[in-house]
Amino acid sequence: MDHLDFQALQLMVRQGRITWAELAPQLGLSPPAAAERVRRLEEKGMIKGYGAVLDREALGYDLTAFVGADLSHQRHRAEFLALVGSRPEILECHHVAGDHDYILKICCRNARALDRFINDVLKQGEAVARTRSIIVLSTVKEEMFVPTETGSDPGTAGG
Amino acid sequence: MDHLDFQALQLMVRQGRITWAELAPQLGLSPPAAAERVRRLEEKGMIKGYGAVLDREALGYDLTAFVGADLSHQRHRAEFLALVGSRPEILECHHVAGDHDYILKICCRNARALDRFINDVLKQGEAVARTRSIIVLSTVKEEMFVPTETGSDPGTAGG
């Protein structure tokens, strides 16, 4: 990935719904050349998709929480992963090295909804043995990932 | 916010770089009407922006971690928040109720980079007294927020 690809990625993340005509001069390219670069980035899987960033609080989803979850047994992992995939209030799910097996980022309307989610959804099946919730009081920063270094790509070095 | 606005939001998040001509029929509207609805959602602040979703690993950023951080003293809060705002490897920063004052979501190239970040950046100033890192082994799910209920908007009720 050369410098122009890198710059194109940053611009796509930061400017979103921008036209090629607007993007191209910032890369020092013509619109077709800019579009071609981004198309190649999509092809290589570096751009997974596009989307709108919504204001959760403005939409009445006032509660964000990080929930640590422990599996009762390895045997229930598939059940747990299926649950994770099916529930929209689970924004993120990471398998982690630490106090818990998984960390979930949950967004719901209020504390009552979180309570219901934990009891009626997470702990309903056999998979989840224990949870620990960390409530978000305020969010200082929440941004999409933007690559920051322009050096050689370690992912392809030596390949 | 009526049902069509709601549906428009969901479609914008899920379908990303879509044309009004493609989006409109899914809302049962004409292209100008669909664009107008989305424009109003932007105006109301419900849509904060748009962006590309990048594949961090494909870009060589192989390490994601959640770092709990404690302030040494309230006096250093502004310094800490300035630091958070200035560092791109801090994807998220939440003030939380729990074991730590803040939870940071960090993305960097590898363990060495995280080590450097914690020592040379986070703990460099006076603000951060203690950190605890939880390394992400694998990410099961990481999605943008999509509202899920079509009922009345509690954020504007009674207004």
Next chain:
DNA sequence: GTTGAAATATGCATTAA
């Protein structure tokens, strides 16, 4: 919200570097 027309943006083929 819809329709239709004007302005704008995009995609493709060609040409050049």
Next chain:
DNA sequence: TTAATGCATATTTCAAC
């Protein structure tokens, strides 16, 4: 191989209904 140009097509925007 990559990018610029010009033209045809598609999309967005604006005005009128």
